[in-house]
Amino acid sequence: MASTRDLDPSSSVLGFFGSELRRLREASGLTQDRLGEVINYTGSLVGLIETARRKPSLEFTERCDAALGTDGALARIWPLLNRAVFPPWFRGFVELEATATSIRKYQAQTVPGLLQTEDYARALLRKGLVGESEERVEAGVAARLGRQAILDGPDRPYLWVVLDEAVLRRPVGGPEVMRQQMVRLLECAQHPRVVVQVLPFASGEHTSVEGPLTLLSFAEGPDVAYVEGPNFGQVIENSSDLALCVLAYDHLQADALPPSASLAVIEAAIEKGYEA
Numbered sequence: 001m002a003s004t005r006d007l008d009p010s011s012s013v014l015g016f017f018g019s020e021l022r023r024l025r026e027a028s029g030l031t032q033d034r035l036g037e038v039i040n041y042t043g044s045l046v047g048l049i050e051t052a053r054r055k056p057s058l059e060f061t062e063r064c065d066a067a068l069g070t071d072g073a074l075a076r077i078w079p080l081l082n083r084a085v086f087p088p089w090f091r092g093f094v095e096l097e098a099t100a101t102s103i104r105k106y107q108a109q110t111v112p113g114l115l116q117t118e119d120y121a122r123a124l125l126r127k128g129l130v131g132e133s134e135e136r137v138e139a140g141v142a143a144r145l146g147r148q149a150i151l152d153g154p155d156r157p158y159l160w161v162v163l164d165e166a167v168l169r170r171p172v173g174g175p176e177v178m179r180q181q182m183v184r185l186l187e188c189a190q191h192p193r194v195v196v197q198v199l200p201f202a203s204g205e206h207t208s209v210e211g212p213l214t215l216l217s218f219a220e221g222p223d224v225a226y227v228e229g230p231n232f233g234q235v236i237e238n239s240s241d242l243a244l245c246v247l248a249y250d251h252l253q254a255d256a257l258p259p260s261a262s263l264a265v266i267e268a269a270i271e272k273g274y275e276a
Contacts, residue, residue: 012052012084013077013080013081013083013084014052014055014081014084015052016077017049017052017056017074017077017078017081018049018050018051018052019050020073020074020077021046021049021050021056021064021074022050024064024068024070024073024074025046025050025064025068027068028067028068028069030067030068031043032044032046032047032050033046035064035067035068038063038067039060039063039064039066039067040063041060041063045060055081055085055135055139055142056074056078056081057142058075058078058142061074061075061077061078062075079146079149082139082142082143082146082147083095083143085139085140085142085143086143087231089228089231089232089233090228090233092235093214093226093233093235094147096216096224096226096235097147097150097214097216098147098150099218100150100157100216100217100218101157101158101217101218101219102157102158102159102160102215102216102217103157103158103159103160103214103215103216103217104159104160104161104162104214104215104216104249105159105160105161105162105212105213105214105215106161106162106163106164106199106212106213106214106249106252107161107162107163107164107167107212108164108166108167108211108212109164109166109167109170109212110124110167110170110172111163111167111181111185112161113144113147113148114147114148114150114151114159115148115161115184115185115188116144116145116181116184117177117180117181117184118141118145119173119177119180119181120172120173120177120178120180120181121140121141121144121145122137122138122141122173123172123173123174123177124172124173125137125140125141125144156193157193158193158194159193159194159195160194160195160197160253161194161195161196161197162197162198162199162249162252162253162256163196163197163198163199163262164198164199165198165199165200165201165265166201168182168198168265168266168269169269171274174274175273175274175275178274179270179273179274182266182269182270183270185266186263186266186267186270189259189263195259196259196262196263196266197253197256197257197258197259197262198256198257198261198262198265198266199252199255199256199257200256200257200265203255203256206251206252206255207247207248207249207251207252207255211227211228211229212227212228213225213226213227213245213248213249213252214226214227215245215246215249222237222239222242223242223246224236224237224242225241225242225245225246227245
């Protein structure tokens with residue numbers, strides 16, 4: 001069994017977190033067991049995290065910061081742990097998303113991750129990560145919910161979401177999970193920086209039938225587009241390709257229902273329910 005002294009802190013973000021936790025703990029003169037007592041976790045869990053064999057929760061991290069007087073040093077590392085959970089082809093987009101001033105999304109099958117409830121995200125990831133451990137699924141849920149932090153605070157980006165009607169009709173996680181998710185959509189749409197539109201089946205063919213599309217704008221620098229499919233994602237920066245993506249999104253918005261009518265469709269879906 002590897003000890004913390006054998007751990008290479010440069011091997012991964014999780015390894016760096018573990019080495020920092022150990023360094024700060026020892027500087028405070030605490031054993032693993034004693035730190036566990038102070039933060040109301042087990043000393044064995046502290047040991048597992050220090051040896052990069054377990055990912056810490058945000059609550060664990062914040063309690064360690066408080067107990068060790070670190071002024072939030074570990075909590076500042078924690079978001080990087082979540083990003084490390086994302087597949088390599090998605091990480092670059094997450095970094096861009098976190099700095100965007102405007103986010104425009106089209107989703108064909110599911111509610112976008114930025115607006116998902118925990119149970120909805122868990123249901124999707126259990127299916128998408130079939131064969132993986134429950135720990136891996138929960139790490140994915142935490143990472144997805146962690147992305148939603150960009151919607152907190154006064155500098156949150158403007159978010160414009162166009163949802164295919166299929167998103168409202170496809171039951172994910174069961175009736176109650178879907179009801180809670182639709183209620184969450186309605187709540188999010190009340191924010192002045194969030195607009196939700198529904199692209200109805202009646203619109204027929206449209207400009208993004210091949211899958212989801214995201215457009216990101218920034219305070220400085222050019223816009224980018226992002227498209228993805230099963231196990232791949234591509235950031236588009238070429239001006240001519242980007243222009244085509246922007247045009248496609250403009251047409252999606254034109255074909256979608258107005259915001260007020262869209263919210264009425266979501267409310268109707270909630271009232272109808274998702275029983276088989």
